[in-house]
Amino acid sequence: MIKVSHLPLAKLTTLGVGGESEVWTVHDQTELLEAMQAPYRPLGGGSNLVVSDAGVKERVILLKGSLSEIDLEADPALSSEKMHVTGWVGAGKALPALVRQVQKLGLSGLEGLVGIPATVGGAVWMNAGTRYGEMWDALYCLEIAYQGKITVHHPSDFPYQYRSSGLPQGAVVSRVRLKLTPSTPEDVQAKMDFADNARKGQPKARTAGCAFKNPNGVSAGKLIDEAGLKGLRVGNAMISHEHGNFVINLGGATAADVMELLRIVREKIGIPLEMEYEVWE
Numbered sequence: 001m002i003k004v005s006h007l008p009l010a011k012l013t014t015l016g017v018g019g020e021s022e023v024w025t026v027h028d029q030t031e032l033l034e035a036m037q038a039p040y041r042p043l044g045g046g047s048n049l050v051v052s053d054a055g056v057k058e059r060v061i062l063l064k065g066s067l068s069e070i071d072l073e074a075d076p077a078l079s080s081e082k083m084h085v086t087g088w089v090g091a092g093k094a095l096p097a098l099v100r101q102v103q104k105l106g107l108s109g110l111e112g113l114v115g116i117p118a119t120v121g122g123a124v125w126m127n128a129g130t131r132y133g134e135m136w137d138a139l140y141c142l143e144i145a146y147q148g149k150i151t152v153h154h155p156s157d158f159p160y161q162y163r164s165s166g167l168p169q170g171a172v173v174s175r176v177r178l179k180l181t182p183s184t185p186e187d188v189q190a191k192m193d194f195a196d197n198a199r200k201g202q203p204k205a206r207t208a209g210c211a212f213k214n215p216n217g218v219s220a221g222k223l224i225d226e227a228g229l230k231g232l233r234v235g236n237a238m239i240s241h242e243h244g245n246f247v248i249n250l251g252g253a254t255a256a257d258v259m260e261l262l263r264i265v266r267e268k269i270g271i272p273l274e275m276e277y278e279v280w281e
Contacts, residue, residue, distance in 0.1 A: 001027075001031075002024055002025065002026055002027075002031050002034065002035060003024070003025040004022065004023070004024055004025075004059075005022075005023050005025075006020055006021070006022055006023070007020060007021065007023050008020045008021075008055070009021050009043075009046070009051040009055060009056075009060065009280075010051070012043060012046045012060075012062075013046030013047075013049050013050075013051060013208070014045065014046055014047040014049075014117055014206065014207060014208055014209075015046075015049070015050060015206055015207060015208035015247070015249055015253075015258065016206045016249045016253070017050060017051060017053070017249065017253060017254055017255040017257075017258060018049075018050075018051025018052065018053070018055060018255065018280070019051070019052060019053050019054045019055030020055045021051075021055035021056050021058075021059075021060050022059045022060065023043075023059070023060045023061075023062060024040075024059050024060065024061050024062070025062045025064050026061060026062070026063060026064070026065070026067065027064050027065025027066060027067065028065055028066045028067060029066075029067070029145065029150050029174055031065075032061070032063070032067065032145050032172065032174060033145055033148060033149075033150070035059065035061050036061070036145060036148070036172065037148075038058075038059060039057070039058040039059070040058050040059045040060070040061050041056060041058045041059075041060050041061065041280060042060075042061045042063070042121065042125075042172045042173075043060050043061065043062055044063075044091075044092075044118055044119035044120075044121050044122025044123075044125070045094065045095070045117050045118040045119045045122050047116070047117040047118045047122065047208060047209055048118070048122070048126055048128075048208055048209055048276065048277055048278055049208060049277065049278050049279075049280065050208060050255050050258050050259065050277050050278070050279045050280070051255060051280045052255050052279075052280055052281045053254050053255045053256055056280050056281070061172065062092065063090065063091050063092030063119070063121060063174070064092055065092075066090060067090040067091060067092045067174055067175065068090040068091075068092030068093045068119075069090045069093070070086075070087075070088075070089045070090060070093050070098060070101065071086065071087030071088055071089070072086045072087065072089075072101060072102065072105060072107070072178075073086065073087050074086065075087065075177075078140070081182065082181065082182070083179055083180070083181065083182075084107055084179070084180045084181065084182050085140050085177060085178070085179050085180075086140075086177055086178045086179075086180065087177065088143070088175045088176070088177060089120055089175060089176050089177065089178060090120065090174075090175055091119060091120050091121025091122075091124065091172075091173040091174050091175055091176065092119055092120070092121065093119060093120045094118075094119055094120075095113060095116055095117070095118045095119060095120055095122075095123050095128075096114075096115070096116070096117065098110065098120060099111075099113055099114055099192070102178075102180060102188070103185060103188045103189055103192060104185055105185070106182065106183050106184045106185045106187075106188060107180040107181065107182065107183065107188065108180060108181040108182075108183040108187070108188050108191065109133070109137065109138040109178065109179065109180040109181055110133070110138055110178075110180070111132060111133060111188060111191035111192045111194075111195050112129055112130045112131070112132030112133025112134065112137075112195050113128065113129060113130070113133065113134075113135060114192045114195050114196050115195075115196055115199060116128050116129075116130075116209075117209075120135075120173075120176060121172070121173040121174070123135040124136070124139070124142060124165060124167075124173045124176060125165050125167060125173060126163055126164065126165065126276075126278070127160050127161070127162070127163055127164055127165050128163075130195060130198075130199065131198075132191075132194075132195040132198070133195075134162075136155055136160045136165065138178050138179060138180060139155045139176055139177075139178065139179070140155075140176075140177040140178055140179040141153060141154055141155070141176070141177050142155070142173055142175070142176045142177075143173070143174045143175040143176065144167065144171045144172060144173055144174060145171070145172045145174050146168060146170060146171040146172070147170075150174065162213070163213055163276060202242065202243050202246065203240040203242045203243060203246050203248055205240070205248040205249070206248060206249035206251075207240070207246050207247060207248045207249070208247065208277055209246070209276070209277075210245045210246065210276050211245055211246065211247050211262060211265075211275065211276060211277055212224075212245055212265075212273040212274065212275060212276055213273075213274045213275070213276045215271060215272065215273060215274070219245075220244075220245045220273060221243050221244040221245035221246075222244070223244070223269055223271075223273075224239065224244030224245060224265060224269065225244040227268055227269055229244060229265055229268060229269075230244050232261065232264065232265070233250075233261070234257045234258075234260045234261040234264070235253055235254060235256075235257035235260075236249060236250040236251055236252045236253035236254075236257060237249060237250070237253040237254075237257035237258045237260075237261045238250055238261070239261065239265065247261060247262070259279070262275065262277075
């Protein structure tokens with residue numbers, strides 16, 4: 001049964017900003033399609049998101065129940081010694097939990113996603129990843145809800161690229177199947193440790209992750225650092241001293257604080273910086 005509540009979205013985002021909105025929690029495909037019959041916004045882990053202090057007018061959809069369950073058993077019709085194609089993985093599943101379960105089974109392919117605080121669906125939507133791998137690298141197929149229907153697609157059906165899935169606006173990822181490589185738990189853990197260690201220096205604070213995409217392969221964090229902007233603060237939002245591409249919430253920051261801080265950074269850098277954050281207004 002669909003659960004409808006009113007919540008401040010600050011509680012559902014990693015940056016901790018966002019006003020009260022109507023939240024619909026759905027548990028299967030039927031409920032998802034029902035929730036999509038009025039203006040809506042799907043919310044995953046809230047880890048790449050800045051929400052207006054006034055909240056949003058649309059209903060916010062959270063995926064739970066069967067849409068957050070996972071089946072990592074190999075499909076015998078599709079798997080081989082070199083490729084393990086899983087059953088369905090719910091888009092509402094927390095990505096860190098999935099990465100850990102895959103590691104325990106000795107399956108390789110998600111190591112580059114270690115430490116990303118997203119849901120599976122959110123990671124698919126923005127093609128989350130690091131230099132060691134992206135979400136779409138591991139997709140065998142994906143199921144989406146769109147225009148009143150549930151359909152299954154191959155990744156090549158969409159023009160996915162760096163930090164973008166190419167999915168049509170309004171589509172909601174409901175489930176995916178993964179293609180992974182058989183390995184050992186020890187080898188997969190070693191790759192996870194390597195990817196995690198390479199990201200040391202990122203702040204352990206309330207943040208939405210990297211604020212800007214890297215322009216033309218140049219590190220946005222390095223540009224911000226070289227401009228002397230680490231520690232720049234607006235209200236309780238601040239550019240991290242540890243990594244220039246991270247905005248942190250010092251406690252009680254507002255979305256207005258964050259957006260003004262990002263505006264100042266763009267102005268001072270002097271070259272176009274495309275936001276990696278999604279902004280809900």
